[in-house]
Amino acid sequence: MIKLKDPERGILNFMPRAQRLGRKLGPVLWQLPPRWNVNAERLEEFLAKLPSGFRYAFELRNPSWMTDRVYEILHRHNAAFCLYELAGYRSPLEITASWTYIRLHGPTQFKYQGSYSNAQLEGWARRIDGWEQETEGDLRLLRQRRLRVRGQQRADAEGPAHWRRLPNSRSRNRKRLMKSR
Secondary structure (H helix, E strand, O other): OHHHOOHHHHHHHHHHHHHOOHHHOOOEEEEEOOOOOOOHHHHHHHHHHOOOOOOEEEEEOOHHHOOHHHHHHHHHOOOEEOEEEEOOEEOOOOOOOOOOOEEEOOOOOOOOOOOOOHHHHHHHHHHHHHHHHHHOOOHHHOOOOOOOOOOOOOOOOHHHHHHHOOOOOOOOOHHHHHHOO
16 A cells, blocks of 8 residues: 555455454554655545544654645544654644544654653643543534553653653543553
């Protein structure tokens, strides 16, 4: 499925294998190459061909994908725009689904390097709490949005440790979030 093109065969090959994970299967993450420019039509076609009953997240590394049109396509399919930090860059903080997917690849200018400070993690905790508060009781936002946070597993194994240090804030879902990693 290079660049989301002709996905049928790849989907038919991949999804049955993923289903073997049963209840342990979390969201399926599709990471698009950083050198590939936006192709909203192909994204729409790809999403339409994905089987229902799964959660899909898209990590879009090329800034040309960060458009209202792409966010709307993801929203229509309840697919999450993956929020990420990588080498000093933070993606836009767009919530496109009734849940979200966050990848923190490291807080430095270098890819997959460094540890997040308590202050940085507290910032993320406040942001997540804010999203939870903004969506409570708002039926226009697909009932209640459920937030899922996953620490990026890195070679130095610091990814999960970052999320274990996530401050115990107002988040009612913290224990569930930690169990879902």
